Each structure stands twice: as structure tokens, then as C-alpha cells.
Amino acid sequence: MSKKPVRVAVTGAAGQIGYALLFRIASGEMLGKDQPVILQLLEIPDEKAQKALKGVMMELDDCAFPLLAGMEAHGDPMTAFKDADYALLVGSRPRGPGMERAELLAVNGAIFTAQGKALNAVASRNVKVLVVGNPANTNAYIAMKSAPDLPRKNFTAMLRLDHNRAASQIAAKTGKAVADIEKLVVWGNHSPTMYADYRFATIKGDSVAKMINDQEWNANTFLPTVGKRGAAIIEARGLSSAASAANAAIDHMRDWALGTNGKWVTMGIPSDGQYGIPKDTMFGFPVTCENGEYKLVEGLEIDAFSQERINKTLEELQGEQAGVAHLI
Ligand SMILES: NC(=O)C1=CN([C@@H]2O[C@H](COP(=O)(O)OP(=O)(O)OC[C@H]3O[C@@H](n4cnc5c(N)ncnc54)[C@H](O)[C@@H]3O)[C@@H](O)[C@H]2O)C=CC1
Ligand SMILES: O=C([O-])CC(=O)C(=O)O
DSSP, X not given: OOOOOEEEEEESTTSHHHHHHHHHHHTTTTTOTTOXXXXXXXXXXXXXXXXXXXXXXXXXXXXTOTTEEEEEEESOHHHHTTTOSEEEEOOSOOOOTTOOGGGGHHHHXXXXXXXXXXXXXXXXXXXEEEEOSSSHHHHHHHHHHTOTTSOGGGEEEOOHHHHHHHHHHHHHHHTOOGGGEESOEEEBXXXXXXXXXXXXXXXXXXXXXXXXXXXXXXXXXXXXXXXTHHHHHHHHHSSOOOHHHHHHHXXXXXXXXXXXXXXXXXXXXXXXXXXXXXXXXXXXXXXXXETTEEEEOOOOOOOHHHHHHHHHHHHHHHHHHHHTGGGO
């Protein structure tokens, strides 16, 4: 018997990430090839944006996806999020050259107050929320704080692009297959302060740290490359990453919904105080996923270098959080 369709809300649906994301959700890459979906698409209530959204929906129609059980265009989060089982909050302004993501808080922060309240009012009580719009961690924090009737654990921020970037750099450095890399983690904020940590990583059971054995490369090449990759893409493309961001969103949601078979992945999740990260801080942590729930990997040793990095990214996040107190 075929499965009951689930409702997937996507904001910023006519934007560049939206265009790289919707077709993959509708084809079953996110929730499985046996899971029908109803897309509830939100754009700003502006004639041009709504018209562009209609165009994307025409193309979705033209794909005749067997799993696309329905599709709606919305200009109001109160209708877009109605009964949503999944919500991908992409819609917000991207940065341009020379900007840091945190500078977007002033223009984007308020979006997540309104959308958090709307999720609180109308979404499924089990809704799984992924915030992509930057600065992703703090926007996810705002949305979570604006939705007091939903479990905190339903709110997550996207660190998966950083995780995938780190894996790709390690594969290139070691000459090994990216698919064989396990136990990688990116701690903290989706910003240049993030700490991509391969101390526990393995490739076919062998230690990546031992394979690389080059702390100078770690500190002066690997970490800056991963941390500043978003800016490098903007510099090269003239636009911020879209296809790789959409791909990371698919990875994040698929793993959360369908499980990781014990494999570690990185998710931005609200802390419960582990690793000294204060409760509610939306922080990149290593997790495994099973039965639709993520579980933090606990008990990892934090050495002095790592502690210094974690402190730095935490400090930045706390500064961002303090700056949005008026939005909550
Ligand atoms: N967390 C991550 O790893 C990444 C995050 N991003 C962020 O994702 C966001 C979207 O990026 P793009 O798709 O490239 O931007 P874009 O400008 O191409 O599209 C954004 C879309 O969102 C819509 N929008 C704006 N405010 C909205 C609202 N309140 N409700 C619904 N829709 C709204 C706009 O009309 C536009 O169509 C940016 O903030 C960007 O910085 C981008 C790459 C990676
Ligand atoms: O850098 C940006 O502004 C877009 C983004 O978040 C990324 O590519 O990691």
C-alpha cells in the first residue's frame, strides 16, 4: 500500500536554492522513493516573486513526478506552514561580496520571529524544521524561541554544507574516497569561526589525523579553506552557493528522517548543555539519527586546540544571540 503524503513547506521557493531544491524533494531524494509529498511553497507577497514561484511550479508540473501529490503557492507563513511535517526555511537575503553572514541578521532576523510564530500556531507538532537562511544558527535560535509550544528539538540549523566541504577537502588531501570518511564533525557556528574537526575521523577504519599528520595544514590551510568556502564561492560565481546548499539541505533532512545507520553527521541543534555549550545555543554538533530523531554523540575528548576553537565560535554565537534579544 502506498504511503500517506507528507507536507513539506519550503520558504524562498522562487530563489536560487529553492530552484536547486524543490525538484529533488519532489523526486524523492529527500524523504525516500516511496514517500509522496505535498509542497507548500512560500514566497514574499510581491507580484514578481509570486509570478516567479508560479513559473517554478509550472516546471514542477512538467516533470510529472510520481511522488508529487500536491503543490500550493503561499504568500503568508500562516497558510504555508499549515500542518507541515517538514519546514525548510530558506527564504531570506543572501550576502554579497565582502560581507559576513552575521551582517544579515539586521535584515533577516525578523523573518524568523514571524515564521517561528506561524510554525508554533499551525504546523504539525512533530514538524522538523531546518533553517538555511543566514546567519543560519541564530535564525534557527530565533525561530525556536518564537515557537514555545513546539519541542525545542524540532529546530535545527544547517551545518551540513560545512561538513560536506570538510569531507571533500579531506578526500582530496588523502587521495581517498569521500564516501569512506566517517566520524567527521563541524562544531559551532556556520561562519568562518566554525571548527571542522577530523581528530576522530576514519577512512575504512584508519585514523585520518594519523594519515594527514600535519597540524600546520590543519590550522593554516584546512580550517580557513572550509571556514571561508562560502565567500570563495561568492567571489568566483558572483552569487552565493545554491546547488551545494540545496544538496546539503537534502542530506540533512534525509538523514534526520530516514536515519544514518550509526554514521556521524553534523547538525546545528539546540544544546542541552553538552560539551559546556549553554542550553539552547544552536550549535553544530556530531549526531547520529535513528527513527526520525537525532542523538548527540557525547563523551568526545576536547583537547586544548579544540577547546580554543570551540570557545571562539561559541563566543561569536552568544554575541549574535545577545544582538537579537529584542526579536524574541
Ligand atoms: N546555511 C547554509 O549553509 C547556507 C545558507 N544560505 C543562505 O540561504 C538564503 C537563501 O539563499 P538564496 O536562495 O541564494 O537567495 P535568493 O535571493 O536567490 O532567494 C531567496 C528567496 O527568498 C525569498 N524571501 C525573502 N524573504 C522571504 C520571506 N520572509 N518569506 C519567504 N520568502 C522570502 C526571496 O523573495 C527570494 O526569492 C540566504 O540567506 C543565504 O545566505 C546559502 C547557502 C548556504
Ligand atoms: O557564504 C554564504 O553567504 C552562503 C553560505 O552560507 C555558504 O555558502 O556557506
